[in-house]
Amino acid sequence: MELELALQEEEEAPAPVDEIEKARRRATRKVTRLVTKLTIPVAETDVSGGSQITSEIDRIRKYPDPRQRRRALRQYVRGLGAxxxxxxALVSCFEELKDLDELGQTFKVSGQGVFTFRQAFRHTKLGPTSGFAVYYGGAKPLTKRYGNGFVLKFIDPWxxxxxxxxxxxxxxxxxxPGARMIKMIDEIEATPEPKPYVRAYWIGGLTSGEEGWNATFTTLAHVVLRVVPPKARAPSSKAAQSQRTK
Structure with a gap:
């Protein structure tokens, strides 16, 4: 009897979960959307990733047996991941994971391999690297404009x-979406000091030029800009003393 109960408890007990899987589950609960795969768009108008998913789901829906359809959909979604x-979407996930100190989470990049978020995202102050990378860093718009175009100068040199x-x-x-970028830069320029700055992310590389390093990318679909509010400045010693004497 005791053996039967022990066997029953063993069958009912959840399978052991390793620490990596536990961390993944914690992050999934906390992050709005945990990205596990990235399909890199090859052009601004590329929608192949979405159309491939839609066509596969449409194909599964044509299965005559309802049970077969449900089973196939579950298997497909499980394999698809987020x-x-x-x-x-990847940048939003990275920023949330960074706040949670969960950058050890992994995701797959189409045609590139599997990376942790810590490996894939590379700050500009670390300089160029070979292979896939999402570079990022704080930058400020230069006052000289090129029509609606613009240049961002990163805060950290290399x-x-x-x-x-x-x-x-x-x-x-x-x-x-380029109109949003133009509006973002226009609003930063129109803001009085202290101005916000831009955190720029891009898939590509860094090349050396005559006047410094240039960020390279193949399409603006590989560039993301986020506005970062300026940090509140601590009052100077004179201002603090003046406040105390009032």
Whole structure:
């Protein structure tokens, strides 16, 4: 009898979960959307990732047996994971995981392999690297504009040389969300000091030029800009003393 109860308890007990899986489950509960796969768009208008998913689901829905349909859909969704087809979604996930100190979570990049978020996201102050990377860093718009185009200069240099990213008017015109980028830069320029700055993310690389390092990317679909409010400045010693004497 005791053996039977022990066997029953063993069967009913949940399977052991390793620490990596526990961390993944914690992050899944806390993060709005935990991205496990990234399909990199090859052009601004690329929607192949979404259309592939839709066509596969449509194919499964044609199964005549309802039980077969449910089983196939479960298996497909389980294998799909949380797939992102935009850098925006991946960046949002990275920022949330960073706040939670969970950057050890992994995701798969189509045609590149599996990375932790800590491995894939590379701050500009670390300089260039070979292979896949999402570079990021704080930057400020230069006052000189190129029509609607603009240049961002990163706060942290690399090897004592400045890093810049140039967004041309043509690329903004060809990229539908480019209008939001233009509006973002216009609003920053119109804001009095202390101005907010931009945290720029991009898939691509860094190349050395005559005047410093240039961020390189193939399409604006590989660039994400986020506005960061300026930090509140601590009052100077004179101002603090004046406040105390009032």
């Amino acid at each position: 797939t992102a087809t935009s850098l925006e 090897k004592e040389k400045p890093i810049t990213i140039y967004v041309s008017p043509d690329s903004l015109r060809e990229y539908p």
